[in-house]
Amino acid sequence: MSEPAGSTAGTMTLWTLRQGRSGVVSHLTSELSEALATRLTDLGFRAGQRVHCIHQPGFGAPRVYRVNGSTYSLDNQLAEQVVLIDDSTS
């Protein structure tokens, strides 16, 4: 579930996903506590899952993501720890 990723700099994360775009989750970084990683996985932010960025409010506000039929708001602390597969086709 979690992989040691060290830094997410330069990699595509949920936080870098633009509004209206979608991406497929690669893994969750080890920066996340086990409890938070489990929670994100339970909510659907798991490897292979496609996630859509629904809204990207300004000023660093939490962003809105849809995974399956549910909508969640995540701040940068969490969204930066969800690494996406780099496929620019989506």
Place this chain on the structure above:
Amino acid sequence: MTASNLLLIGAPNSGKSALFNKLTGLNHKVANYPGITVNVGSGAHAALPSWTLWDFPGAYSLTSVSAEEAIAIDSFHAALDGGETSLVAIVQDATRLDKGLTLSLQVAREAEQRGIPTVLLLNMMDVLESNNLSIDAQGLAQELGVPVLPVSARTGGGLQALSEFMTDSIQRHVIANRWENAPNIMLSGTAQQLAERFMPEGNLLVRRQTQLDNWFLGSVSGGLSFVVIMTLFFQAIFTWSAPLMDGVEALVIAVGESLVPALPQGMLADFVQDALFGGVGAFLVFVPQVFILTLIIGVLEDSGYLARAALICHRPLSYFGLTGKSFVPLLSGVACAIPAIYAARTMSSMQQRLMTYLAIPLMPCSARLPVYALLIAVLIPDDTALGGLIGWQGLALSMIYFFGISMALLVAAVVSRMQSREEREQPFILELPPYRSPIVKPIIRTSLNRAWHFITKAGAVIFGVTVVVWFLGYFPNGGSDLNGSWLAMLGRVIQPLFEPLGLDWRYGVAILASFLAREVFVGTLGTIFGIEAADEDVAPLADRITESGLTAASGVALMVFFTIALQCVSTVALLAREAKSSKFAVVMMGSYFLLAWIVALLCYWLIQFLL
């Protein structure tokens, strides 16, 4: 007839509490806001009284991420292990199968391990049906090895089948033992596969929600909607509740006027008139406001908007050590701290809840309004500017409200800076529930219950303090002269405390009495200055105070003191209970008193220096 127990469990916002309400006819807080159930509710099944239903807090899985979740999950395990559970009903949102199916499988496993039958309730079937969507419930039941019943908490559809299952089919039910030894990782994968396979076709629900989110979260339309909705919210609290408040006031006066003359003149009549109808009656006036506030918050929660409002407010509030989830309690605090403290129950983190509790008493609650109205009438001329568009008194009121809100945020910011970075910067994750038209009946019932709770819980404390204040004001001269009463003596004892603010013993007495409820300040000053019914019309009292020579510096200091001091025994009592710490509430009251005094003194000095 043997007693049976049904445990209800499900993901947050799966409609579990709504189902509990429908089945029991009881009022249990239900809202379209994840994590609303923070205590285990219980009640007898309305049609099957031998069955007791237990409503457990919503959980995304049986693996907890916070202390609060751990308590909820432990209590569920304890109920399973208790040996008295007849059936576990897992409530699953049929419109979002992926969410909660992992939990469903985990619960099925735990129940199987203990030999307890399980049923999966596919809730919100009415939403699917209204969109011409369906789910293969039978196929899902086969895969799960657990009976699946499509139900609707909103319409009551399918609940008869559940009753039949509870009374009849359960006798013949054989536990499949399919998940008995399955590890979490396997359950998670299976849940995902099953959700993909059985998820209703079509994306109508998603499309509709996206369109609404485009509007309510859009940078321009979202901000505009927020301002409009909050303006209506304030209008409802202050303007729409006014006729109801006037009605209660008229009722209290009418009952008082018909009862008091029937009593023999003397202490009893004085007590009934002044303490009972004067003190407790004044507090009853706020009951409609609590009712309307709860009603509107309920509608906003149930519609799904409140979670969006929390998201919109999260970033600005996070600068002050608060979270978007603090928004509703803080907003409620503008009407009254009591419902605001209740509203903070929706926050799962005790850390965040305590931070919100710190800010709530500083919000400009409506009980401060009569005090502000009096002092503004004393200090600010009733003139207008810009051709009557702006009134100076109204502007002063806005400024004092702004000052109160700023103090609330400032205190929260300072206290949060004392915490470690880990404590301060907790990650924000919030489910945005689908938009739905609110189910009004349970919201009205919740609002009535909350108003009744306000009367019984806060009323009891207020009555106790009223009696003490009345007693001190009445004796030793039988109420003939307040200036010679024990209360006045006490006022003179504490006079040195308020002297630096340029306030004499009369204000000390009024401040002491206002610990009962802030608005009592006006009535007490009215009594001291010999103005009757000052709490209904502050103008004659304001004139008398002006004549008595209250300086601008002292008036402003008094107003600032009232803005910060926590002079409300009901709030302190409720804070102690909700924070589970009397020390927290008492320290908070003492600290805010000290802070109020210091800031008031600084303002006093500043104005004296300027004038």
